[in-house]
Amino acid sequence: MKVALFIPCYIDQFYPQVGIATLQLLEKLGCDVSFPLEQSCCGQPMANSGFASLSKGCDINFVKNFSGFDYIVAPSGSCVLHIKEHLKAELHLEEVSRIRNNIYELSEFLTDVLKVKKLNARFPFKVGLHNSCHGQRGLHLSSMTETMLPAFSKPEQLLNMVKDIQLSNPKRNDECCGFGGTFCVFEEAVSVKMGKDRVEEHDANSVDYITGGDTSCLMHLEGILKRQGSKVKIIHIAEILNSSL
Amino acid sequence: MKTTHSKLAEKFIADEPRTDWHDETLWFVREKRDKAAHGLPEWEQLREWASQIKNHTLSNLSDYLKEFEEKAKANGIIVHWAENGAEHNKIIHGIIQRHKIQKIVKSKSMLTEECHLNEYLQQYNIEVVDTDLGERIVQFRKEPPSHIVLPAIHLKKEDVSATFHEHLGTEKGNNDPQYLTEAARQHLRDKFVQSELAITGVNFAVAETGGFVVCTNEGNADMGAHTAAIHIACMGFEKIIPKAEHLGVFLRLLARSATGQPITTYSSHFQKPRPGQEMHIVIVDNGRSKQLSREDFRNSLKCIRCAACFNTCPVYRRSGGHSYHTAVAGPIGSILNPNLDMKANADLPFASTLCGSCTNVCPVKINIHEQLWKWRQVIAAEGYTDATKKIGMNAMAFLFSKPSLYRFAGKWGRWMMRIFPFVTNNKLNIWYKQREMPESPKESFRDWYLKNGKINRN
Ligand code: SF4
Numbered sequence: 001m002k003v004a005l006f007i008p009c010y011i012d013q014f015y016p017q018v019g020i021a022t023l024q025l026l027e028k029l030g031c032d033v034s035f036p037l038e039q040s041c042c043g044q045p046m047a048n049s050g051f052a053s054l055s056k057g058c059d060i061n062f063v064k065n066f067s068g069f070d071y072i073v074a075p076s077g078s079c080v081l082h083i084k085e086h087l088k089a090e091l092h093l094e095e096v097s098r099i100r101n102n103i104y105e106l107s108e109f110l111t112d113v114l115k116v117k118k119l120n121a122r123f124p125f126k127v128g129l130h131n132s133c134h135g136q137r138g139l140h141l142s143s144m145t146e147t148m149l150p151a152f153s154k155p156e157q158l159l160n161m162v163k164d165i166q167l168s169n170p171k172r173n174d175e176c177c178g179f180g181g182t183f184c185v186f187e188e189a190v191s192v193k194m195g196k197d198r199v200e201e202h203d204a205n206s207v208d209y210i211t212g213g214d215t216s217c218l219m220h221l222e223g224i225l226k227r228q229g230s231k232v233k234i235i236h237i238a239e240i241l242n243s244s245l
Numbered sequence: 246m247k248t249t250h251s252k253l254a255e256k257f258i259a260d261e262p263r264t265d266w267h268d269e270t271l272w273f274v275r276e277k278r279d280k281a282a283h284g285l286p287e288w289e290q291l292r293e294w295a296s297q298i299k300n301h302t303l304s305n306l307s308d309y310l311k312e313f314e315e316k317a318k319a320n321g322i323i324v325h326w327a328e329n330g331a332e333h334n335k336i337i338h339g340i341i342q343r344h345k346i347q348k349i350v351k352s353k354s355m356l357t358e359e360c361h362l363n364e365y366l367q368q369y370n371i372e373v374v375d376t377d378l379g380e381r382i383v384q385f386r387k388e389p390p391s392h393i394v395l396p397a398i399h400l401k402k403e404d405v406s407a408t409f410h411e412h413l414g415t416e417k418g419n420n421d422p423q424y425l426t427e428a429a430r431q432h433l434r435d436k437f438v439q440s441e442l443a444i445t446g447v448n449f450a451v452a453e454t455g456g457f458v459v460c461t462n463e464g465n466a467d468m469g470a471h472t473a474a475i476h477i478a479c480m481g482f483e484k485i486i487p488k489a490e491h492l493g494v495f496l497r498l499l500a501r502s503a504t505g506q507p508i509t510t511y512s513s514h515f516q517k518p519r520p521g522q523e524m525h526i527v528i529v530d531n532g533r534s535k536q537l538s539r540e541d542f543r544n545s546l547k548c549i550r551c552a553a554c555f556n557t558c559p560v561y562r563r564s565g566g567h568s569y570h571t572a573v574a575g576p577i578g579s580i581l582n583p584n585l586d587m588k589a590n591a592d593l594p595f596a597s598t599l600c601g602s603c604t605n606v607c608p609v610k611i612n613i614h615e616q617l618w619k620w621r622q623v624i625a626a627e628g629y630t631d632a633t634k635k636i637g638m639n640a641m642a643f644l645f646s647k648p649s650l651y652r653f654a655g656k657w658g659r660w661m662m663r664i665f666p667f668v669t670n671n672k673l674n675i676w677y678k679q680r681e682m683p684e685s686p687k688e689s690f691r692d693w694y695l696k697n698g699k700i701n702r703n
Pocket residue numbers: 502547548549550551552553554555577603606607608609610611613
């Protein structure tokens with residue numbers, strides 16, 4: 001099974017440890033993983049700001065890098081969703097549709113494709129799970145409180161395989177953290193207020209870590225936690241699943 | 246760089262305890278909605294039906310409107326058509342003038358807000374008394390409603406007490422809700438008894454029967470319409486549904502989505518004027534046919550104005566209705582208003598994180614967050630975004646399409662952040678105002694991979 005690793009730009013630059021954990025985890029689980037070296041950004045920041053028309057260069061580059069693999073996996077729900085919904089490249093229609101159908105967010109790849117039943121991981125801490133909107137409502141990684149359908153959660157299913165972990169959910173289990181891409185600067189006041197409220201709910205559960213599948217949400221929450229001088233840390237789900245503490 | 250919405254939101258949030266209160270109150274309503282929806286095993290089926298009925302209706306709109314007009318006329322209702330808000334106001338003004346009317350009561354209607362009817366009539370010294378309690382409160386304060394179902398939700402009982410003290414002479418500082426409601430009740434009772442003309446909205450107009458339904462929790466639409474000699478009902482043309490049997494689907498969804506009640510306290514059916522009464526209905530376009538012609542946005546016209554999308558929206562809950570500076574605020578307002586005035590409302594589709602919760606709660610399954618995304622594209626293409634944003638986006642697009650340049654910039658940027666943190670940790674950096682920057686690592690993932698990855702292992 002040939003798997004291409006897609007490491008979104010901000011993870012590449014600011015959170016390399018998330019990329020490393022993702023790679024190691026996939027290899028541990030027996031995947032033949034390659035990291036196409038000329039990848040950059042999926043184009044989401046432009047598209048969500050109204051400039052999808054400008055993401056042509058990104059799209060073409062993405063297709064060039066990620067053609068010819070069985071699967072593409074990324075530790076970021078929102079970038080995966082962007083590719084699934086909006087990747088376009090006029091000259092490569094077939095490849096585009098292959099990519100759109102074969103790209104997976106890490107936790108759904110583990111549960112749905114690899115069908116992981118057990119993990120060799122241990123993480124003896126109290127952890128709060130942040131459900132990122134794009135993963136949850138966009139990719140349906142877990143059920144949503146608004147819809148009246150049976151409950152499930154792919155990230156939770158995986159975290160429950162980790163030894164000694166204590167999971168706790170915040171009261172409003174699927175409320176947005178307020179990151180929202182460029183929203184976090186153009187609507188700074190609302191964005192920060194939303195983030196503060198998220199942090200407070202996790203705090204109420206006295207967690208050691210907040211985890212999730214989207215590094216961007218975690219980056220926003222981390223910025224707030226650090227400014228508050230909080231002891232709570234953020235950690236990507238890949239790092240927990242790959243951990244052997 | 247700051248948009249109208251972001252500026253007004255910032256002002257609202259400056260009072261954090263009030264923001265928390267606003268957020269919690271609306272979240273409480275959202276949770277009530279969840280509970281009510283969970284009580285119906287057929288909930289998702291109902292939503293699907295509602296959505297399909299509306300789809301069908303929008304595709305056959307002119308036929309159903311014609312059928313409605315015919316039946317309504319046969320029932321003795323006088324039917325008017327208004328192309329825009331100005332025409333709507335003129336029609337109503339004409340009726341008032343013809344009958345030389347002084348005393349007018351109105352039950353809550355977002356359409357008359359959209360058309361600015363109160364302001365229009367004020368020019369002619371005609372006063373309309375809003376009879377919905379919340380609506381009356383904001384009317385006293387000369388504010389627009391901040392929510393389509395709970396118009397005064399931005400106010401606390403202390404604010405209401407002060408307002409009533411000023412306008413109704415209630416005891417200063419008496420915040421007892423029962424006392425205040427009683428004062429409003431007495432005041433409104435007088436207005437009802439004296440009223441000569443009543444204006445109501447329309448929740449559903451039934452093509453098959455030529456009748457219409459008005460839903461209120463206070464019964465104020467009935468009180469007005471039953472006492473006044475003239476009843477004018479105003480409706481946006483999308484309020485039409487084909488048959489009376491479809492009402493069951495919508496009435497079950499509406500109240501549960503709006504407030505978590507199984508049904509609205511008063512669902513009043515009007516079919517024909519009572520003897521001696523005159524009944525009018527004004528059917529308004531005001532940009533709706535234009536929206537109908539925009540393929541990506543047409544199904545925003547399925548909206549039944551339950552406000553579930555408001556209550557669930559994490560941005561609305563923390564920024565308040567007035568930050569949307571339009572009659573219909575919230576997520577649905579953000580996809581309806583750019584159609585009415587794209588320049589003035591260009592900021593609204595950006596006042597969202599695109600979390601998608603609005604789409605999930607919508608009882609008629611409007612893909613609200615997808616339409617927000619699409620509006621952003623239209624607005625940028627039409628040139629209504631900030632110039633600096635466009636420059637930034639162009640630069641980013643250029644950078645990201647050239648991987649080697651991106652890597653160079655990334656390395657340089659991280660180096661700068663590490664060596665000179667004040668480059669980013671300063672006042673010009675909006676992120677940094679209330680959040681720390683992420684730490685900048687020495688190595689990017691790619692750098693690490695080149696040293697430790699498969700390339701080296703193989
Ligand atoms: S868009 Fe949907 S949820 Fe929002 S007010 Fe309209 S019907 Fe209700």
